[in-house]
Amino acid sequence: MSARETILTALHTRFSMLPTCALRGDVLPERVPAQGLLILRDGEPGEPEVTLSPLRYHYQHRAEIEAVVQGTNDRDAAFDTLCASIGAALAADRTLGGLCDWVEAEAPQPVDLPLEGAAGLKAAVIPVVLHYSTADPLS
Template sequence: MPTLRESILTALHARLSALPATVLRGDVLPERVPAGGLLILRDGEPGEPEVTLSPLAYHYQHRAEIEAVVQGTDRDAAFDTLTASIGTALAANRTLGGLCDWVEAEAPRPVDLPVEGAASLKAAVIPVVLHYSTADPLI
């Protein structure tokens, strides 16, 4: 049986997979960026939990990351569309089916990356904060 943390990350990956971009989890950047864009979900860090003792509970603000990458001549518009679709997908279900207390993305900081012999990439890391509580940090 997967841990709550893994269940949440799997649900987040599934929600992102409904978007028109190619969605990977924990993979390296491929040689070619698909026309619809590329999203790579990184598991991130759960951080130090706040602890309550009665009943015992660990309250996490887990910071996962989504690497968003587009390529092509109209990459500014494509990037804007892709990041807006991420926001819409997260806003549609802020609890990931009841697994989280709240899911919230932070604003991206896009950069243009030149590629020798090809169109430049536009990319950003989008932090996603997953708020959840569990009775055991390993379960």
């Protein structure tokens, strides 16, 4: 597996330990679980900085987490709890077991999405910046 895939898999595994449903690259399901839903998107590795001798590619990869809660009662509190759990999961190990130099999330920009005939959603895309280096952009 490439370094990028190994890191994204480790990030997904970290979120899978939370009491919410954590998916990777899936579409939003018809029903959002009561604890909320996280969908990890691979994002963009961006243009690396390159150092020579030894040759290394240094990435600031921007993955994204779609965080979603649904309901009418305490939706704001549930969303806040979900975002806090993401932050706590990242803060527990900022290097993902040594796979990254550093992992940091950016602040969410939540939106309320009404649904006809169902309880509305509160959702946000949370960018997660993964700082890592590889010897080859394809490995």
